[in-house]
C-alpha cells in the first residue's frame with residue numbers, strides 16, 4: 001500500500017481524510033510567520049480570486065468555516081427583505097451544520113425528504129413545503145453528487161426564491177457542464193481537512209453577484225460599512241480610498257448585524273497550495289471512487305452506494321455505503337467489521353429534524369422523513385482521498401467480500 005503524501009500513516013489502513021501540504025506552502029507559512037502579517041490579507045485575496053476563477057464566478061468571499069459560509073450566504077437575504085422567522089427549505093439528510101446554519105441566520109428550516117438513490121433532496125416534495133414565508137431553497141450536493149439543479153432552479157423561479165447551494169462537499173462537481181456551487185444565487189463551500197480543497201479550517205462563498213459579495217465582506221467583519229476588497233488587505237500601501245468619504249470611518253461604522261469569521265493568511269497559504277494540486281487531487285479521488293463504484297454491483301442486494309448520472313460529474317468527498325433491507329448484518333456490524341480491519345468510517349449523517357436532538361424543539365416526529373431516517377440509521381461513508389490508491393480500494397472491496405462471505409454469500413466477484 002502507498003505511503004501517505006507526508007510519509008506517515010495513521011493507525012488506519014484506509015483513513016477517512018487527509019490534507020495535502022506541498023513544500024511551497026511550508027515556505028510561505030515560514031515567511032508569513034517571519035513577517036507577522038497573519039490576519040486576512042493578500043493571500044486571502046489571492047485565494048479568493050483563484051477559487052472564483054475555478055468556479056467560473058465573479059466573486060468569492062473566504063470565511064472561517066463551511067458553516068459560516070452557509071450562515072453568511074443566508075444572512076445576505078436580510079438585506080433583501082427577509083425577516084427573522086422566515087423559512088428556508090433544506091434536505092432532511094445532511095451534515096447537521098446545514099440545518100444549524102439556517103437557525104443561526106435567523107430563519108426556520110423546513111425539511112424535505114431525500115431520494116435514497118441520490119442522497120439529495122427529493123425535488124418532487126419541494127413545492128408542497130413552500131409557504132408565504134419561504135425565502136430560499138438550500139440544496140446540498142451530498143458526497144459531491146450534484147442535486148437536481150434544473151428542477152430546483154425552476155421551482156425557485158416560479159416562487160421567487162433564492163437558491164443557495166450547500167456545496168460544502170462538492171468541490172470539483174459539475175452539473176450539465178457548470179461547476180456546482182456557481183449555479184444558484186450563492187454557493188457555500190467547506191474547506192475543512194477532509195475536503196478536496198482545504199485550508200485546514202475554512203469556508204468560502206461564491207457568487208456571480210457583486211452586491212451579494214460586498215454584503216458578505218461586510219457580514220464577515222462585524223457588518224462594517226466598508227465592503228471593498230482593499231479593506232481585507234492588512235498592508236499600509238493599499239489603504240482604502242473610501243474610508244473617510246462622507247462618513248467618519250467606514251471601517252468602524254457598522255451598518256448590519258455581522259459576524260466575526262474572516263480567514264487568516266496561514267489558512268489561505270494552505271488553500272493556495274491545495275489549488276496548485278487541485279487537478280491531481282481530483283483525478284486521484286475520481287480514480288479511487290470509480291474503482292469502487294464500477295465493482296459495487298457485486299454487493300447487491302445487501303449494500304448500495306451512489307452512481308454518477310448522465311450530465312453530471314461527482315466531486316468525490318467520500319464513498320457512501322448503505323446497508324439495504326434484508327441484509328443479514330446491521331450497520332453496527334458493518335462498521336465494526338470495517339474499523340477492526342483498519343477502514344475508518346463515519347455515519348452517513350442523520351435526518352436533521354428527527355435524529356438530531358438539537359432540532360427536537362421544532363416538533364417533527366420520527367417517521368416524517370423515512371428515506372433520510374433510513375440512511376441515517378443504515379449508512380456509513382469511508383475515505384476516497386488523494387493519499388489512497390488502487391491497493392487501498394482493492395482492500396476495501398476485499399474486506400466487503402469477506403463480510404458477505406461470513407454470512408454465506410458468495411457474491412459475483414469479477415462480474416464488474
Ligand SMILES: Cc1ncc(COP(=O)(O)O)c(C=O)c1O
Pocket residue numbers: 065066067068070094095097098140166168169190191192202203
Ligand atoms: C453538507 C455540509 N454542510 C456544511 C458543512 C460545514 O462545514 P465546516 O465543517 O467547514 O463548518 C459540512 C462539513 O463538512 C457539510 O458536510
